[in-house]
């Protein structure tokens with residue numbers, strides 16, 4: 100397993116050691132001690148989530164506000180997604196910048212997303228199974244989001260917009276400039 104920096108401050112990619120043989124493959128998806136050694140970050144992850152999405156499903160861009168902000172360690176365990184993060188920390192040198200990466204069941208990369216980032220992904224394969232660890236519980240009253248197609252972010256989701264499947268909640272998310280005035 101090794102760690103690669105992303106262009107966004109405090110956000111990094113974890114590339115696991117994958118042991119392939121005639122049966123399939125094996126990897127350690129989380130190893131607390133190695134994670135701390137490699138990153139210097141000691142986290143207690145308290146909630147594991149899993150979602151299954153059809154092709155074209157876009158979830159995001161989401162975050163939890165204030166003291167209930169979540170650090171996330173995300174991966175696609177089946178299928179392929181384009182994962183997108185946006186630094187929403189006004190004090191950060193990469194504030195308002197976005198980063199995107201393919202996460203799939205071939206590379207099996209994980210993305211470490213610090214607190215204060217918006218996060219979303221679109222499923223590029225027929226189906227995806229997406230799994231992630233969070234260091235804070237889900238609090239519905241503290242959910243927040245930014246609209247996925249905000250012109251100020253101009254994210255190329257790599258998928259035709261007319262074929263996207265998006266929740267009513269996510270279609271009504273505000274623009275970045277409405278949230279950070």
Ligand SMILES: Cc1cn([C@H]2C[C@H](O)[C@@H](COP(=O)(O)OP(=O)(O)O[C@H]3O[C@@H](C)C(=O)[C@@H](O)[C@H]3O)O2)c(=O)[nH]c1=O
Nearest residue numbers: 148150158159160161162171218219220236237266268
């Ligand atoms: C996120 C979440 C949702 N739910 C419920 C609320 C709702 O009824 C149902 C679906 O919720 P959502 O539509 O918000 O699910 P989804 O759009 O998949 O939300 C997720 O999107 C990705 C991009 C993230 O980064 C996550 O943190 C999370 O916000 O599941 C929980 O019970 N616990 C949770 O932790």
